[in-house]
Every structure is written in structure tokens, then in C-alpha cells.
Amino acid sequence: MTALAESPAAPRAGRRRIAPRPGRTAILLIAPTLLTLAVVIGYPVVSALVTSFHQDQSLQNGFFTKGGGFAGLSNYTHWLTQTCGKASCPPGTLGSEFWGSIGVTAFFTVATVALEVVFGTLMALVMNRSFRGRGLLRASVLVPWAIPTAVTAKLWFFMFAxxxxxxxLLGTHILWTDGEWASRFAVIIGDVWKTAPFVALLVLAGLQVIPGELYEAARVDGASAWQRFRTITMPLVRPALLVAVLFRVLDVLRIYDLPAILTHGGGGTGHATTTLSILVIQQIQQGYGGASALSTITFLLIFGVAFALVKLFNLNVIRTQQQAVK
Incomplete structure (x- = not known):
């Protein structure tokens, strides 16, 4: 034999094995998801933005007729410049309700989030203690949050009849779903009852990671319960609490189903519980141009609030880490 037989396992001369690129594989794997998001989310957003620069189409036989034409920024100025009490803005028109709906949405956001933070933190502190039946209590607390919002709204609708x-129970005769402020309080009560457990769940997760040795050392040093809560619990649970506030603020800014079902989007003078999302749905009945402009304004408002809260969240986390290092 003049030469040894070439081993089958040995690579042939001149043949290079090309390893797959991780980046290309990742793109191929996420491409279906990106395509689905582009169709489901991207196209409607772009279409609504384009429609917001066109005039409202007339409604005939239940369908919007073609036409309308380019309107420029008139749809935006219609919402942003009209104020109630002037001849250009008759009371009761949708344009006059714009700033009122912003006030109602802001009121719901501040009131509900503040109450949910207070009650959620108290619930988390109770559930963090060791006692018999703690697991059952944690499971039962999450029941209101697990109920669909539409069911919650209908439940409170019958209770507030x-x-x-x-x-x-109160011995009163209040029109909870029709009075101006009564309907607002009804929406706040229903929303706090449903979503306070969500805040409690996030705060409880933050409490679980706090070492017990810190509380023991504080007790040895003679710190009271309030001092332990102020100097240990709150600083360490702040990141989880800020996440809960961020999620809840964004949810309430686009709230629709609870006030729409509980008070039919009105209450009192007809717009006491009309939020921005409800106003968008009402405007769709008048035309797509104005509704698209209003939905775009709502999106920009929510985006601005989210951006500010994220910046504030990062700033607070950095400060907390610096205090921990010191």
C-alpha cells in the first residue's frame, strides 16, 4: 500500500465548514413575531395617524362614505383650542368635552393610584407576616384582580343601584351611577377594589427580598415599628412600589370599560365620568378623522407620562443604590 486510506472522519482538503451566525438565526426566529406585531399594531397606528389629517367622512346608511379630503392640522386644533363657555364651543359638544375628559382622567388617575398604593401597601404588610392561613389569605386577596373588568363593573353596577x-347598608338614597360626584366616587371605589391587590402583589414581592436580619438589628438598637418601616421597609421596597405606580398610572390613563359599563360613560351632567378613551369611542360615531386625531393626542399624552415616570423611576433607583453603598 503506497498510502494510508483517508479516514472518513477526516475533513476533506479545501472544504470549509461555515458555522451559522447567531444574529441571523435570531432574526429568523423572531421574524414571525415582528411580522405579526407589524400587522396587528404597526399598521393600525400608522393608518390612524394618516387618517387624523383627513376630514371626517359623512355617514350614510350605516357606512362612512369616501372622501373627506386632506384637512391638515384642523382636527388637532379642533380638540386643543376649543374651550367651554365660548360661542365657538357650545356646551355639550364633543369638542367642549375634551379638556373636561382630560380633567376627569387625571382625577381618576391621581385618586385611584394614591388609594391603591395605600391599601396595597397595607395589604402587603399584613400578608408578609407569618400566621396560620396566610396562603389562603394571599389567594383570596387576588380574587378581585382576577375577575374581568367588565364583570367587576357589572357587579358594582348592581351594588350601586x-x-x-x-x-x-348606608341607609341612603344616592344615585351612585347618575350623580356627578357620586358616579365618580363609584368608579374610584370599583377600580380600587379590583386593582389594589395587584399593587399588593408587587409590594409583597419587594418585601420578600428584605433580609430579616435588618429588622432584628433595628430592634436591638431600639428602633420603633414606625422607624423600621420608614428607614428599612420603604427604601428597600421603593423599586417595586414605583413599578406598581408606573403600571397603574398607564392603566388608568387609558381606562374605558369600568366607567363605560358602570355609569355608561356619563354620570351626572352627561360627562362626569367621560375619560379620554370614552370620548374617542364617542367621536368615532361622528367620523374617523377627529377620532384618529384624538386617539393620537391620547397616545402622545400617555407616552409623555410614561417617559417621565421611567426617568423618575431610574433616578430613584440610582439614589437608592447610592444610599445603600454609603
């Missing part, structure tokens, strides 16, 4: 449970 004129002859419902609430009036019978």
Missing part, C-alpha cells in the same frame, strides 16, 4: 346593597 338605587335600591342596591350599598344604599341599603
Amino acid at each position: 338605587y335600591d342596591g346593597v350599598v344604599n341599603r
Whole structure:
């Protein structure tokens, strides 16, 4: 034999094995998801933005007729420049309700988030203690959050009826779903009841990672319960609390189903519980141009608030880490 037989396992001369690129594989794997998001989210957003620069189409036989034409920024100026009490803005028109809906949405956001933070933190502190039946309590607390919002709204609608449970327990005759401020308080109560457990769940997760040795050392040093809460619990649970606030603020800014079902989007003078999302749905009945402009304004408002909260969140986390290092 003049030469040894070439081993089958040995690579042939001149043949290079090309390893797959991780980046190309990742793109191929996420391409279906990106395509789905582009169709489901991207196209409607771009279409709504383009429609916001066109005039409202007339409604005939239940369908919007073609036409309308380019309107420029008139749809945006219609919402942003009109104020109630002037001849150009008759009371009761949708344009006059724009700034009112912003006020109602801001009121719901501040009131509900503040109450949910207070009650959620108290619930988390109770659930963080060791006692018999703690698991059952944690499971039962999450039941309101697990109920669909539409079901929650209908439940509170029957409870806030004129002859419902609430009036019978209080011995009152309040029109909870029709009075101006009564309907607002009804929405706040229903929303706090449903979503306070969500805040409690996030705060409880933050409490679980706090070492018990810190509390033991504080007790040895003679710190009271309030001092331990102020100097240990709150600084360490702040990141989880800020995440809960961020999620809840964004949820309430686009709230629709609870006030729409509970008070039919009105209450009192007809717009006491009309939020921005409800106003968008009402405007769709008038035309797509104005509704698209209003939805774009709502999106920019929510985006601005989210951007500010994220910046504030990062700043607070950095400060907390610096205090921990010191």
C-alpha cells in the first residue's frame, strides 16, 4: 500500500465548514413575531395617524362614505383650542368635552393610584407576616384582580343601584351611577377594589427580598415599628412600589370599560365620568378623522407620562443604590 486510506472522519482538503451566525438565526426566529406585531399594531397606528389629517367622512346608511379630503392640522386644533363657555364651543359638544375628559382622567388617575398604593401597601404588610392561613389569605386577596373588568363593573353596577346593597347598608338614597360626584366616587371605589391587590402583589414581592436580619438589628438598637418601616421597609421596597405606580398610572390613563359599563360613560351632567378613551369611542360615531386625531393626542399624552415616570423611576433607583453603598 503506497498510502494510508483517508479516514472518513477526516475533513476533506479545501472544504470549509461555515458555522451559522447567531444574529441571523435570531432574526429568523423572531421574524414571525415582528411580522405579526407589524400587522396587528404597526399598521393600525400608522393608518390612524394618516387618517387624523383627513376630514371626517359623512355617514350614510350605516357606512362612512369616501372622501373627506386632506384637512391638515384642523382636527388637532379642533380638540386643543376649543374651550367651554365660548360661542365657538357650545356646551355639550364633543369638542367642549375634551379638556373636561382630560380633567376627569387625571382625577381618576391621581385618586385611584394614591388609594391603591395605600391599601396595597397595607395589604402587603399584613400578608408578609407569618400566621396560620396566610396562603389562603394571599389567594383570596387576588380574587378581585382576577375577575374581568367588565364583570367587576357589572357587579358594582348592581351594588350601586338605587335600591342596591350599598344604599341599603348606608341607609341612603344616592344615585351612585347618575350623580356627578357620586358616579365618580363609584368608579374610584370599583377600580380600587379590583386593582389594589395587584399593587399588593408587587409590594409583597419587594418585601420578600428584605433580609430579616435588618429588622432584628433595628430592634436591638431600639428602633420603633414606625422607624423600621420608614428607614428599612420603604427604601428597600421603593423599586417595586414605583413599578406598581408606573403600571397603574398607564392603566388608568387609558381606562374605558369600568366607567363605560358602570355609569355608561356619563354620570351626572352627561360627562362626569367621560375619560379620554370614552370620548374617542364617542367621536368615532361622528367620523374617523377627529377620532384618529384624538386617539393620537391620547397616545402622545400617555407616552409623555410614561417617559417621565421611567426617568423618575431610574433616578430613584440610582439614589437608592447610592444610599445603600454609603
